[in-house]
Amino acid sequence: MFRLVAAILTLLVLAPAASAHASTVTPPPPEHRADPSLTTYVHRLGPYTIGSYETLLKSAVPKPPPVAGAIVAMDARLVDKAGHVIPQQVTMLHHLVFTNGGPDGKRGDPMCPQKSTRERFWGTSEELRPMTLPPGYGYPTDPADQWHAFVMVMHHRAGDRQFYVEYRMTVDTRPVIPVKPYWLSIVPCSPDPQWTVPGSGTKTQTRDRTFTIPAAGRIVAAGGHLHGGAQAIELSQPRCKDRTLVRNQPAYAPAGDPLYKVRPLLHEPDPKNISWWQSATGWPIKRGEQLKVTAAYDNMSPHTRVMGIEHVYVAPPLDPKAANGCASGPTDAQRLGAEFTAARMTPPTVTLTLARLDRNGIARATTKGTGTQRTVHGDFASVFVRDFTYGPQQLTVPRGATVRWHFADAQSHDVTLANGPEGFASPWLKAGDKYSHTFEKPGTYLLQCSLHSAQMSQVVKVTRARPRPRDEDPLRR
Ligand SMILES: [Cu+2]
Numbered sequence: 001m002f003r004l005v006a007a008i009l010t011l012l013v014l015a016p017a018a019s020a021h022a023s024t025v026t027p028p029p030p031e032h033r034a035d036p037s038l039t040t041y042v043h044r045l046g047p048y049t050i051g052s053y054e055t056l057l058k059s060a061v062p063k064p065p066p067v068a069g070a071i072v073a074m075d076a077r078l079v080d081k082a083g084h085v086i087p088q089q090v091t092m093l094h095h096l097v098f099t100n101g102g103p104d105g106k107r108g109d110p111m112c113p114q115k116s117t118r119e120r121f122w123g124t125s126e127e128l129r130p131m132t133l134p135p136g137y138g139y140p141t142d143p144a145d146q147w148h149a150f151v152m153v154m155h156h157r158a159g160d161r162q163f164y165v166e167y168r169m170t171v172d173t174r175p176v177i178p179v180k181p182y183w184l185s186i187v188p189c190s191p192d193p194q195w196t197v198p199g200s201g202t203k204t205q206t207r208d209r210t211f212t213i214p215a216a217g218r219i220v221a222a223g224g225h226l227h228g229g230a231q232a233i234e235l236s237q238p239r240c241k242d243r244t245l246v247r248n249q250p251a252y253a254p255a256g257d258p259l260y261k262v263r264p265l266l267h268e269p270d271p272k273n274i275s276w277w278q279s280a281t282g283w284p285i286k287r288g289e290q291l292k293v294t295a296a297y298d299n300m301s302p303h304t305r306v307m308g309i310e311h312v313y314v315a316p317p318l319d320p321k322a323a324n325g326c327a328s329g330p331t332d333a334q335r336l337g338a339e340f341t342a343a344r345m346t347p348p349t350v351t352l353t354l355a356r357l358d359r360n361g362i363a364r365a366t367t368k369g370t371g372t373q374r375t376v377h378g379d380f381a382s383v384f385v386r387d388f389t390y391g392p393q394q395l396t397v398p399r400g401a402t403v404r405w406h407f408a409d410a411q412s413h414d415v416t417l418a419n420g421p422e423g424f425a426s427p428w429l430k431a432g433d434k435y436s437h438t439f440e441k442p443g444t445y446l447l448q449c450s451l452h453s454a455q456m457s458q459v460v461k462v463t464r465a466r467p468r469p470r471d472e473d474p475l476r477r
Helices: 002-018
Strands: 024-026 039-050 055-060 069-079 091-100 119-125 137-141 147-155 161-172 180-185 195-197 202-213 217-226 230-237 243-248 276-285 289-299 303-306 308-315 334-336 354-357 363-366 373-375 380-386 389-391 394-398 402-407 416-419 434-438 443-448 457-463
Touching (some): 039 055, 039 147, 069 091, 069 119, 137 161, 147 161, 180 202, 217 243, 230 308, 243 276, 276 308, 289 303, 289 308, 303 416, 354 443, 354 457, 380 394
Parallel strands (some): 373 394, 394 457
Antiparallel strands (some): 024 039, 039 161, 069 137, 069 161, 091 119, 091 147, 180 308, 217 276, 230 243, 276 334, 380 389, 416 443, 443 457
16 A cells, blocks of 8 residues: 555656646636637746846757647747746846757757758747737648757846746647748847947938748738837838838837846847737738838937848738739738836836846946956957956057957857947857957957856956057967
Protein backbone atom coordinates (compact mmCIF):
# COMPACT_ATOMS: atom_id res chain seq x y z
CA MET A 1 0.00 0.00 0.00
CA PHE A 2 2.80 2.38 0.97
CA ARG A 3 4.55 1.59 -2.30
CA LEU A 4 1.44 2.35 -4.30
CA VAL A 5 1.00 5.70 -2.51
CA ALA A 6 4.67 6.47 -3.09
CA ALA A 7 4.32 5.61 -6.77
CA ILE A 8 1.29 7.86 -7.13
CA LEU A 9 3.08 10.67 -5.29
CA THR A 10 6.08 10.26 -7.59
CA LEU A 11 3.82 10.49 -10.60
CA LEU A 12 2.18 13.61 -9.22
CA VAL A 13 5.54 15.22 -8.57
CA LEU A 14 6.86 14.30 -12.02
CA ALA A 15 3.72 15.35 -13.82
CA PRO A 16 4.30 19.12 -13.78
CA ALA A 17 7.80 18.76 -15.26
CA ALA A 18 6.53 16.46 -17.97
CA SER A 19 3.62 18.77 -18.73
CA ALA A 20 5.91 21.76 -19.27
CA HIS A 21 5.90 20.89 -22.98
CA ALA A 22 2.39 19.54 -23.16
CA SER A 23 -0.60 21.59 -24.12
CA THR A 24 -2.97 23.20 -21.74
CA VAL A 25 -6.28 23.85 -23.40
CA THR A 26 -8.43 26.91 -22.70
CA PRO A 27 -11.13 28.94 -24.43
CA PRO A 28 -9.66 31.85 -26.44
CA PRO A 29 -8.50 34.74 -24.23
CA PRO A 30 -10.20 38.10 -24.99
CA GLU A 31 -6.98 39.45 -26.58
CA HIS A 32 -7.38 36.85 -29.33
CA ARG A 33 -10.74 38.30 -30.48
CA ALA A 34 -11.59 34.82 -31.66
CA ASP A 35 -14.78 32.77 -31.89
CA PRO A 36 -15.35 31.62 -28.27
CA SER A 37 -16.12 28.08 -29.46
CA LEU A 38 -12.52 27.66 -30.68
CA THR A 39 -9.69 26.08 -28.68
CA THR A 40 -6.56 27.85 -27.46
CA TYR A 41 -3.44 25.74 -26.89
CA VAL A 42 -1.09 27.12 -24.25
CA HIS A 43 2.53 25.97 -24.49
CA ARG A 44 5.69 26.94 -22.67
CA LEU A 45 9.37 27.31 -23.49
CA GLY A 46 11.76 26.93 -20.59
CA PRO A 47 12.29 27.11 -17.71
CA TYR A 48 15.08 29.62 -18.22
CA THR A 49 17.18 31.23 -15.53
CA ILE A 50 18.20 34.83 -16.09
CA GLY A 51 20.93 36.45 -13.98
CA SER A 52 21.22 39.93 -12.45
CA TYR A 53 20.48 42.63 -15.06
CA GLU A 54 21.17 40.07 -17.77
CA THR A 55 20.08 40.15 -21.40
CA LEU A 56 19.35 36.54 -22.27
CA LEU A 57 19.48 35.31 -25.88
CA LYS A 58 18.18 31.79 -26.53
CA SER A 59 17.19 29.60 -29.43
CA ALA A 60 14.33 27.25 -28.71
CA VAL A 61 12.21 24.60 -30.42
CA PRO A 62 8.56 25.40 -29.71
CA LYS A 63 5.86 22.86 -30.42
CA PRO A 64 3.09 23.77 -32.85
CA PRO A 65 -0.51 23.06 -31.85
CA PRO A 66 -1.20 19.31 -31.56
CA VAL A 67 -3.97 19.46 -34.18
CA ALA A 68 -4.04 20.32 -37.87
CA GLY A 69 -5.93 23.48 -38.76
CA ALA A 70 -5.19 27.17 -38.84
CA ILE A 71 -3.89 29.54 -36.18
CA VAL A 72 -6.28 32.48 -36.01
CA ALA A 73 -4.60 34.32 -33.11
CA MET A 74 -1.40 34.02 -31.13
CA ASP A 75 0.38 35.82 -28.30
CA ALA A 76 3.06 35.28 -25.65
CA ARG A 77 4.19 36.52 -22.26
CA LEU A 78 6.62 35.59 -19.51
CA VAL A 79 5.21 33.58 -16.63
CA ASP A 80 6.55 31.96 -13.47
CA LYS A 81 6.18 28.28 -12.66
CA ALA A 82 2.70 28.78 -11.24
CA GLY A 83 1.65 30.56 -14.43
CA HIS A 84 1.56 34.10 -13.03
CA VAL A 85 2.50 36.76 -15.57
CA ILE A 86 5.83 38.44 -14.75
CA PRO A 87 5.59 42.24 -15.12
CA GLN A 88 7.73 43.84 -17.85
CA GLN A 89 9.45 46.15 -15.37
CA VAL A 90 10.86 43.06 -13.58
CA THR A 91 11.70 40.68 -16.43
CA MET A 92 10.94 41.85 -19.93
CA LEU A 93 10.22 39.92 -23.09
CA HIS A 94 12.15 42.16 -25.49
CA HIS A 95 11.99 40.09 -28.68
CA LEU A 96 10.40 36.80 -29.69
CA VAL A 97 10.51 35.49 -33.26
CA PHE A 98 8.86 32.24 -34.40
CA THR A 99 9.89 30.49 -37.61
CA ASN A 100 8.32 27.52 -39.40
CA GLY A 101 10.26 25.14 -41.64
CA GLY A 102 7.10 23.14 -42.45
CA PRO A 103 6.89 19.35 -41.93
CA ASP A 104 10.11 18.74 -43.90
CA GLY A 105 11.96 21.64 -42.26
CA LYS A 106 12.76 23.10 -45.68
CA ARG A 107 10.29 25.97 -45.95
CA GLY A 108 12.35 29.13 -46.34
CA ASP A 109 11.50 32.75 -45.71
CA PRO A 110 10.55 34.31 -49.08
CA MET A 111 12.08 37.66 -48.03
CA CYS A 112 15.50 36.06 -47.42
CA PRO A 113 16.02 33.70 -50.40
CA GLN A 114 19.82 33.90 -50.04
CA LYS A 115 19.75 32.76 -46.42
CA SER A 116 18.61 29.64 -44.63
CA THR A 117 16.04 31.52 -42.53
CA ARG A 118 12.81 29.56 -42.17
CA GLU A 119 9.46 31.28 -42.68
CA ARG A 120 9.18 33.99 -40.01
CA PHE A 121 5.46 33.78 -39.32
CA TRP A 122 5.08 35.58 -36.02
CA GLY A 123 6.91 37.79 -33.58
CA THR A 124 6.21 39.91 -30.58
CA SER A 125 8.20 42.16 -28.34
CA GLU A 126 7.83 44.70 -25.56
CA GLU A 127 4.45 45.85 -26.81
CA LEU A 128 3.13 42.24 -26.60
CA ARG A 129 0.70 42.82 -29.43
CA PRO A 130 -1.05 39.54 -30.33
CA MET A 131 -1.36 38.36 -33.90
CA THR A 132 -5.03 38.48 -34.84
CA LEU A 133 -6.69 37.84 -38.19
CA PRO A 134 -10.11 38.72 -39.56
CA PRO A 135 -12.76 36.04 -38.90
CA GLY A 136 -12.51 33.20 -41.42
CA TYR A 137 -8.74 33.53 -41.95
CA GLY A 138 -5.88 31.57 -40.42
CA TYR A 139 -2.24 30.55 -40.70
CA PRO A 140 -2.19 26.86 -41.68
CA THR A 141 -0.62 24.64 -39.03
CA ASP A 142 0.34 20.97 -38.92
CA PRO A 143 1.49 19.06 -35.83
CA ALA A 144 4.54 17.93 -37.86
CA ASP A 145 5.65 21.53 -38.59
CA GLN A 146 9.22 22.21 -37.50
CA TRP A 147 9.20 25.43 -35.51
CA HIS A 148 12.10 27.41 -34.08
CA ALA A 149 12.10 30.47 -31.88
CA PHE A 150 14.54 33.20 -30.96
CA VAL A 151 14.03 34.61 -27.48
CA MET A 152 15.55 37.82 -26.06
CA VAL A 153 14.71 38.71 -22.47
CA MET A 154 15.99 41.50 -20.19
CA HIS A 155 16.12 41.25 -16.43
CA HIS A 156 15.88 44.57 -14.57
CA ARG A 157 16.72 43.34 -11.07
CA ALA A 158 19.60 41.87 -9.07
CA GLY A 159 19.58 38.13 -8.45
CA ASP A 160 18.57 35.16 -10.57
CA ARG A 161 15.03 34.65 -11.73
CA GLN A 162 13.35 31.68 -13.37
CA PHE A 163 10.74 32.18 -16.05
CA TYR A 164 8.92 30.49 -18.90
CA VAL A 165 7.88 31.93 -22.25
CA GLU A 166 4.22 31.02 -22.48
CA TYR A 167 2.68 31.21 -25.93
CA ARG A 168 -1.00 30.82 -26.69
CA MET A 169 -2.38 29.71 -30.06
CA THR A 170 -6.06 29.75 -30.98
CA VAL A 171 -6.75 27.15 -33.64
CA ASP A 172 -9.68 26.73 -36.02
CA THR A 173 -9.95 23.16 -37.37
CA ARG A 174 -12.72 24.10 -39.79
CA PRO A 175 -11.80 25.19 -43.33
CA VAL A 176 -10.58 28.80 -43.34
CA ILE A 177 -8.87 31.00 -45.90
CA PRO A 178 -5.11 30.52 -45.49
CA VAL A 179 -2.76 33.48 -45.03
CA LYS A 180 0.89 33.71 -46.02
CA PRO A 181 3.13 35.71 -43.66
CA TYR A 182 5.71 38.21 -44.95
CA TRP A 183 8.29 39.64 -42.55
CA LEU A 184 9.39 42.99 -43.99
CA SER A 185 12.37 44.22 -41.98
CA ILE A 186 14.01 47.49 -43.02
CA VAL A 187 17.32 45.87 -42.03
CA PRO A 188 16.70 42.54 -43.74
CA CYS A 189 17.75 39.01 -42.86
CA SER A 190 19.85 39.81 -39.80
CA PRO A 191 19.62 38.24 -36.34
CA ASP A 192 19.94 41.77 -34.91
CA PRO A 193 18.25 43.99 -37.54
CA GLN A 194 18.97 47.33 -35.86
CA TRP A 195 20.25 50.78 -36.76
CA THR A 196 20.86 53.93 -34.75
CA VAL A 197 19.18 57.32 -35.08
CA PRO A 198 21.95 59.85 -34.37
CA GLY A 199 19.80 62.62 -32.86
CA SER A 200 20.97 65.31 -35.29
CA GLY A 201 18.37 67.84 -34.17
CA THR A 202 15.78 67.36 -36.92
CA LYS A 203 12.24 66.39 -36.08
CA THR A 204 12.23 63.06 -37.90
CA GLN A 205 14.58 60.56 -39.45
CA THR A 206 12.99 58.10 -41.85
CA ARG A 207 14.42 54.90 -43.16
CA ASP A 208 12.75 52.66 -45.74
CA ARG A 209 13.11 49.53 -47.80
CA THR A 210 11.13 48.16 -50.74
CA PHE A 211 10.18 44.49 -50.98
CA THR A 212 8.78 42.40 -53.84
CA ILE A 213 5.86 40.18 -52.87
CA PRO A 214 6.08 37.05 -55.05
CA ALA A 215 2.38 36.09 -55.19
CA ALA A 216 -0.85 37.98 -55.85
CA GLY A 217 -3.26 38.29 -52.99
CA ARG A 218 -4.92 40.52 -50.43
CA ILE A 219 -3.26 42.03 -47.38
CA VAL A 220 -5.70 41.09 -44.60
CA ALA A 221 -3.59 41.94 -41.54
CA ALA A 222 -0.49 44.00 -40.78
CA GLY A 223 1.35 44.80 -37.59
CA GLY A 224 4.50 46.76 -36.90
CA HIS A 225 7.56 46.46 -34.70
CA LEU A 226 9.33 49.62 -33.52
CA HIS A 227 11.56 50.71 -30.66
CA GLY A 228 11.57 53.70 -28.33
CA GLY A 229 11.69 57.01 -30.19
CA ALA A 230 9.48 55.75 -33.03
CA GLN A 231 6.82 58.00 -34.51
CA ALA A 232 5.23 55.49 -36.93
CA ILE A 233 5.78 52.71 -39.40
CA GLU A 234 3.98 52.70 -42.74
CA LEU A 235 3.36 50.20 -45.50
CA SER A 236 2.97 51.92 -48.86
CA GLN A 237 2.45 50.98 -52.51
CA PRO A 238 4.94 52.59 -54.92
CA ARG A 239 2.87 51.59 -58.00
CA CYS A 240 -0.01 53.78 -56.79
CA LYS A 241 1.88 57.02 -56.13
CA ASP A 242 3.29 55.40 -53.03
CA ARG A 243 -0.03 55.70 -51.23
CA THR A 244 -0.15 54.48 -47.62
CA LEU A 245 -1.89 51.13 -47.22
CA VAL A 246 -1.33 50.68 -43.50
CA ARG A 247 0.03 52.98 -40.82
CA ASN A 248 0.93 51.35 -37.50
CA GLN A 249 0.90 53.92 -34.74
CA PRO A 250 3.01 53.45 -31.60
CA ALA A 251 1.55 54.47 -28.25
CA TYR A 252 3.82 55.07 -25.28
CA ALA A 253 2.98 54.35 -21.67
CA PRO A 254 2.19 57.37 -19.46
CA ALA A 255 5.14 58.94 -17.63
CA GLY A 256 4.16 57.31 -14.35
CA ASP A 257 4.13 53.79 -15.80
CA PRO A 258 6.42 51.30 -14.03
CA LEU A 259 8.23 50.80 -17.38
CA TYR A 260 9.75 54.26 -16.94
CA LYS A 261 10.56 53.73 -13.26
CA VAL A 262 13.07 50.93 -13.78
CA ARG A 263 16.32 52.04 -12.08
CA PRO A 264 18.82 52.17 -13.50
CA LEU A 265 16.99 52.57 -16.79
CA LEU A 266 19.43 50.88 -19.19
CA HIS A 267 17.50 50.97 -22.43
CA GLU A 268 14.84 53.24 -23.83
CA PRO A 269 11.47 51.52 -23.35
CA ASP A 270 9.70 50.52 -26.54
CA PRO A 271 6.15 51.67 -27.27
CA LYS A 272 3.66 49.92 -25.00
CA ASN A 273 1.39 49.38 -27.97
CA ILE A 274 1.71 49.47 -31.76
CA SER A 275 -1.59 49.54 -33.59
CA TRP A 276 -2.59 46.49 -35.62
CA TRP A 277 -4.55 46.64 -38.86
CA GLN A 278 -6.90 43.99 -40.24
CA SER A 279 -9.60 43.69 -42.89
CA ALA A 280 -11.48 40.68 -44.27
CA THR A 281 -11.66 42.40 -47.68
CA GLY A 282 -8.01 43.41 -47.66
CA TRP A 283 -5.80 45.49 -49.93
CA PRO A 284 -5.41 43.64 -53.26
CA ILE A 285 -1.83 43.28 -54.52
CA LYS A 286 -0.45 41.98 -57.79
CA ARG A 287 2.02 39.18 -58.28
CA GLY A 288 5.45 40.80 -57.95
CA GLU A 289 3.94 43.88 -56.31
CA GLN A 290 6.42 46.14 -54.60
CA LEU A 291 5.64 47.24 -51.08
CA LYS A 292 7.60 49.88 -49.21
CA VAL A 293 8.09 49.98 -45.46
CA THR A 294 9.06 53.31 -43.89
CA ALA A 295 9.91 53.80 -40.22
CA ALA A 296 9.94 57.33 -38.78
CA TYR A 297 11.89 58.11 -35.63
CA ASP A 298 12.33 61.23 -33.55
CA ASN A 299 15.75 62.68 -34.43
CA MET A 300 15.95 65.43 -31.79
CA SER A 301 17.83 63.04 -29.50
CA PRO A 302 19.68 59.78 -30.18
CA HIS A 303 17.85 56.45 -30.28
CA THR A 304 20.16 53.48 -30.46
CA ARG A 305 19.52 49.98 -31.79
CA VAL A 306 16.12 50.80 -33.28
CA MET A 307 14.12 48.57 -35.60
CA GLY A 308 11.41 48.82 -38.22
CA ILE A 309 9.60 45.63 -39.18
CA GLU A 310 6.20 45.23 -40.82
CA HIS A 311 4.43 41.89 -40.35
CA VAL A 312 2.11 41.39 -43.30
CA TYR A 313 -0.40 38.55 -43.76
CA VAL A 314 -1.64 37.94 -47.31
CA ALA A 315 -4.65 35.82 -48.34
CA PRO A 316 -5.23 34.47 -51.88
CA PRO A 317 -6.88 36.89 -54.35
CA LEU A 318 -10.67 36.86 -54.65
CA ASP A 319 -10.76 38.51 -58.05
CA PRO A 320 -7.52 38.37 -60.06
CA LYS A 321 -8.31 41.75 -61.66
CA ALA A 322 -8.94 43.52 -58.37
CA ALA A 323 -5.30 44.57 -58.08
CA ASN A 324 -5.29 46.30 -61.50
CA GLY A 325 -5.40 50.03 -61.08
CA CYS A 326 -5.40 51.71 -57.71
CA ALA A 327 -8.94 51.37 -56.39
CA SER A 328 -9.67 52.79 -52.96
CA GLY A 329 -9.05 50.71 -49.88
CA PRO A 330 -11.28 48.30 -48.00
CA THR A 331 -14.17 49.78 -46.05
CA ASP A 332 -14.08 47.11 -43.35
CA ALA A 333 -10.56 47.90 -42.10
CA GLN A 334 -10.13 47.80 -38.34
CA ARG A 335 -7.34 49.51 -36.48
CA LEU A 336 -6.67 47.94 -33.09
CA GLY A 337 -4.87 50.49 -30.97
CA ALA A 338 -3.77 51.06 -27.40
CA GLU A 339 -6.15 49.82 -24.73
CA PHE A 340 -4.53 51.59 -21.77
CA THR A 341 -5.35 55.08 -20.54
CA ALA A 342 -3.21 58.22 -20.94
CA ALA A 343 -1.26 56.76 -23.88
CA ARG A 344 1.31 59.15 -25.34
CA MET A 345 1.25 59.24 -29.13
CA THR A 346 4.60 60.98 -29.54
CA PRO A 347 7.79 59.45 -28.16
CA PRO A 348 8.67 60.76 -24.70
CA THR A 349 12.16 62.06 -23.98
CA VAL A 350 14.02 59.40 -22.03
CA THR A 351 17.36 59.98 -20.32
CA LEU A 352 19.52 56.92 -19.93
CA THR A 353 22.50 56.60 -17.61
CA LEU A 354 25.30 54.12 -17.13
CA ALA A 355 25.20 51.60 -14.30
CA ARG A 356 27.75 50.28 -11.88
CA LEU A 357 27.34 47.31 -9.57
CA ASP A 358 27.82 48.07 -5.88
CA ARG A 359 29.35 45.67 -3.31
CA ASN A 360 26.03 43.87 -3.00
CA GLY A 361 25.67 43.42 -6.74
CA ILE A 362 22.95 46.07 -7.01
CA ALA A 363 23.22 48.24 -10.11
CA ARG A 364 23.41 51.97 -9.35
CA ALA A 365 22.83 54.67 -11.93
CA THR A 366 25.85 56.81 -12.71
CA THR A 367 27.00 59.33 -15.29
CA LYS A 368 30.64 59.25 -14.18
CA GLY A 369 33.47 57.17 -15.53
CA THR A 370 35.70 55.00 -13.41
CA GLY A 371 38.92 52.99 -13.81
CA THR A 372 41.71 53.34 -16.34
CA GLN A 373 42.02 56.75 -18.02
CA ARG A 374 43.85 57.63 -21.21
CA THR A 375 44.17 60.85 -23.19
CA VAL A 376 45.00 60.71 -26.86
CA HIS A 377 46.02 63.86 -28.79
CA GLY A 378 46.13 62.30 -32.25
CA ASP A 379 43.26 61.35 -34.48
CA PHE A 380 43.13 57.65 -33.64
CA ALA A 381 42.74 55.53 -30.50
CA SER A 382 42.35 51.82 -29.83
CA VAL A 383 40.10 50.30 -27.17
CA PHE A 384 40.17 46.65 -26.10
CA VAL A 385 36.99 44.89 -25.07
CA ARG A 386 38.15 42.00 -22.93
CA ASP A 387 36.95 40.20 -19.78
CA PHE A 388 33.73 42.25 -19.80
CA THR A 389 35.71 45.54 -19.59
CA TYR A 390 36.50 48.35 -22.00
CA GLY A 391 40.17 49.33 -21.79
CA PRO A 392 40.66 52.14 -21.16
CA GLN A 393 37.40 52.68 -19.35
CA GLN A 394 37.81 56.46 -19.69
CA LEU A 395 39.18 57.96 -22.87
CA THR A 396 39.73 61.56 -23.96
CA VAL A 397 40.18 62.30 -27.67
CA PRO A 398 40.11 65.44 -29.81
CA ARG A 399 37.21 66.18 -32.12
CA GLY A 400 37.39 64.19 -35.36
CA ALA A 401 39.30 61.30 -33.82
CA THR A 402 38.43 57.75 -34.79
CA VAL A 403 38.17 55.17 -32.01
CA ARG A 404 38.47 51.49 -32.88
CA TRP A 405 37.17 48.86 -30.46
CA HIS A 406 38.92 45.47 -30.66
CA PHE A 407 36.66 42.72 -29.34
CA ALA A 408 38.48 39.87 -27.58
CA ASP A 409 35.89 37.91 -25.57
CA ALA A 410 34.31 34.66 -26.79
CA GLN A 411 30.99 36.12 -25.64
CA SER A 412 29.32 38.77 -27.81
CA HIS A 413 29.45 42.40 -26.77
CA ASP A 414 28.79 45.73 -28.43
CA VAL A 415 29.41 49.40 -27.85
CA THR A 416 26.20 51.44 -27.66
CA LEU A 417 25.58 55.06 -26.72
CA ALA A 418 23.50 55.50 -23.56
CA ASN A 419 23.73 59.27 -23.50
CA GLY A 420 25.73 61.84 -25.43
CA PRO A 421 25.80 64.33 -28.30
CA GLU A 422 25.38 61.80 -31.12
CA GLY A 423 24.02 58.26 -31.24
CA PHE A 424 25.91 55.26 -32.56
CA ALA A 425 26.03 51.56 -31.82
CA SER A 426 28.06 48.61 -33.07
CA PRO A 427 26.58 45.25 -33.98
CA TRP A 428 27.08 42.34 -31.57
CA LEU A 429 30.75 41.41 -31.93
CA LYS A 430 33.04 38.61 -30.76
CA ALA A 431 36.75 37.83 -30.44
CA GLY A 432 38.61 39.11 -33.50
CA ASP A 433 35.92 41.61 -34.57
CA LYS A 434 36.57 45.35 -34.76
CA TYR A 435 34.35 48.39 -34.87
CA SER A 436 35.28 52.02 -35.54
CA HIS A 437 33.49 55.28 -34.89
CA THR A 438 34.61 58.83 -35.67
CA PHE A 439 33.57 61.40 -33.05
CA GLU A 440 32.56 64.60 -34.83
CA LYS A 441 30.76 66.34 -31.97
CA PRO A 442 32.55 67.46 -28.78
CA GLY A 443 31.04 66.38 -25.49
CA THR A 444 30.77 63.43 -23.13
CA TYR A 445 29.67 60.07 -24.48
CA LEU A 446 28.33 57.54 -21.98
CA LEU A 447 28.76 54.15 -23.63
CA GLN A 448 27.74 50.65 -22.62
CA CYS A 449 27.40 47.12 -23.92
CA SER A 450 23.69 46.67 -24.59
CA LEU A 451 23.98 42.98 -23.71
CA HIS A 452 25.78 43.61 -20.39
CA SER A 453 24.80 47.15 -19.56
CA ALA A 454 25.10 46.80 -15.78
CA GLN A 455 28.66 45.43 -16.02
CA MET A 456 30.27 47.20 -18.98
CA SER A 457 30.52 50.94 -19.42
CA GLN A 458 32.93 53.46 -20.86
CA VAL A 459 33.09 57.24 -20.92
CA VAL A 460 34.62 58.96 -23.96
CA LYS A 461 35.26 62.70 -23.72
CA VAL A 462 35.66 64.50 -27.02
CA THR A 463 37.43 67.87 -26.70
CA ARG A 464 37.24 70.86 -29.04
CA ALA A 465 40.97 70.58 -29.77
CA ARG A 466 42.24 69.71 -33.23
CA PRO A 467 44.07 66.39 -33.40
CA ARG A 468 47.86 66.75 -33.18
CA PRO A 469 49.91 64.97 -35.82
CA ARG A 470 52.45 62.27 -34.89
CA ASP A 471 50.45 60.76 -32.08
CA GLU A 472 50.42 57.44 -33.87
CA ASP A 473 48.57 54.45 -32.47
CA PRO A 474 50.53 51.26 -33.28
CA LEU A 475 47.24 49.44 -33.97
CA ARG A 476 46.10 51.96 -36.49
CA ARG A 477 47.05 49.73 -39.43
CU1 LIG B 1 13.20 45.12 -31.80
